[in-house]
Structures are given as structure tokens and as C-alpha cells.
Amino acid sequence: MEVFKYTLDKGSKKFLCPNCTKKTFVKYIETDTGNYLTDDFGKCDREQNCNYYKAPPKGNKCYLVPILSLKSISDKATKITDANGIINIIPKSQILEQTKNDCWITEWFLKNSSIQYTSNEVKYFYSTVSNFVNEVKEAVQPQQAKYNFHSLELLNEIYFEKPQIDNLTEYLKLRFSNDEVTDAMQNYFITGTNHFWNNSTAFWQIDDKEKIHACKIMQYDRFTGKRIKEPYNHINWLHKATEPEFNLNQCLFGLHRINEDYQKTIAIVESEKTAIIMSILLPHYIWIATGSKGNFKFEMLKPIKKRNIVSYPDKGEYNNWLNKATELNAIGFKIAVSDLIEQTDFENGYDLADYYLNL
Incomplete structure (x- = not known):
């Protein structure tokens, strides 16, 4: 289990940001002592309007190497046989963590x-004693959380047996032909529901193994296609109405579609609605959505690591997604990040669908 020497303060205290001078700055603290680092290390909460972020220096960069066997041959050296059957003699100081089937080895070695190793998983280790940890550490495996999944019977009931009219579908019929809208809604299993609000839209999160991770429910205006945000944001989850003890584990919206054509490039946007609209406008891509800007991350994108990916961040999110894509590309992803929306005069938060629908 990775333990960080420094972490962002999880308390409520905020400081003046060194960039925008607003009191929205979260400082880094030293994990062992709880002491704050100097005023320049931290992150501004104004992600779209400021985006200042400076992390403390990182420790030793290591890569995860699959192994067949690992054997100590002296007090300073270890013999490993990697997954390809190749034998290497490695100083123990360069193996910073190990499990039964893999070990973390320093980039330097x-x-x-x-x-x-260049396409393998990467992370950093920290040591306050020396540049290297001088003994092999058995990795502590975190206990796997037990996640829940919706049943196919529930999907069948809502989608096939008791379909409801939803406002988003009715809006799309004002912009596209009935056949285009019907095909798109079938591709993503979109239907209406009266859970929480009448004529809301149900967005099923189904993975590439056909497991149903979640169902997000949102309400839209029938004539503008905009989400209802007043007097509050109309977003909820089906499990809160059907399975209160449900342990949520999201996946990308539209992930089930990646098996349709292995040659197609996968295009990623934030909004589920945008993925649906773009699937009509540019069907030569497989369109999927993160569901939120923070879901553009390794855990969510892992199932599509081997595919060619192009991402279209909303206005104001380009730098964040570009930085994350750069990190992921360093461990084997193939993600291009488009700045198309960033170059427009749109306000922050506008997206690719807004661009095409306003042409």
C-alpha cells in the first residue's frame, strides 16, 4: 500500500492562493508531523478560474514489474525471473515493494x-533516511470493497417493460430525426423514469463485461435540452430508490459500446447527453462519457487503455485533462486531448455538443 510523505490538508482551513490571492488555497502537510509546508505548495479550489497547483518534490519513481519468482541470493542482492522468463540480479535497495506476483523496481535500475517496463504501472516511494529503501517490503494488500451491481432484470423492467417518456429524448427529436434519436437511445439503453422527478432520464453505466455499475437519473427541460438546476441540481441515482444499501462503483457511461468495433477510435466527453448527441453527429467514433470532470482518471479509463482515445474536455478543463492524459500516456495509454472548445468564446462549462448545435 502506498504511503505518501505529503498530502493535501483534509481539514476545512483555507489560505490565500499565491496565484489569484483568493482565500481558496489548500496547503500540503507532512503526513508524519501534520506540519504545513511552505506557502507555495498546495492547490487552489478555483479549478476553472485559477487552476494553481504545486506539489512537493516526489520520491523514487518505480515501475511495477510482473515476476515469476524472486529469490534472495545474498544480503544485498536478489534474483528475479520476470514474466518473460528473463533472469536479473537486482540490488535489494532497488526493490521497494513486492508481492507474490510482482514487485516495484526503481526507474534508475x-x-x-x-x-x-515503460508501459507498466508507475508510482513514487518516499524515504526520509536515504535515496533508497534498503530492504524488501512485503506489500500490504488493501481489502477489496464489495461493490454492488444492478440486475439485468431491473434494466429489463425499466427499459423494456415499463418505458417512460423522458424530456431529453423529446428535446432531441426537435433537433434530429426520430430514427436517429431512436438508434442513439437504443445504443445507450436510454429511457425515461418517474423516480424522483417525472419524465427524467435514466443513464445506465454498463461496462464492457455487461455488468451494470449504476444508473444516474437527471431531469432536463423538454424544450431547451438543458439540465434542471433550480431550485437545486436535479441529479440522483436509481439505487437510492431501489437499493438503499447499494455500494456504488461507477464506470464510464457507454463503456459497453467499446466491443462493437475494435478499430474505431474512442472519443471521451464529460456529459452523458453530449456523448449521445455526438454519437449521432460523428458516428465514426465510439462516444463515451466520464459523467464528471473528476472521473477522467486511471481507475475509470483502465478498461480502454489499449485503445486509441481522443478526449474533448469542457471549456475551462483543457489543462486539467491534458495534464492527466500526459500522466496516463506515460504508462501506456494513447490519449489525445482536443483544445477545440478551449479556443472558442464560450463560457466555462460549455462543451462539444454546445459547439456543434450552435454552428
């Missing part, structure tokens, strides 16, 4: 070895 790997650069001078024959081990293929």
Missing part, C-alpha cells in the same frame, strides 16, 4: 537493465 530499470533504465540500465533489459527489463521492459
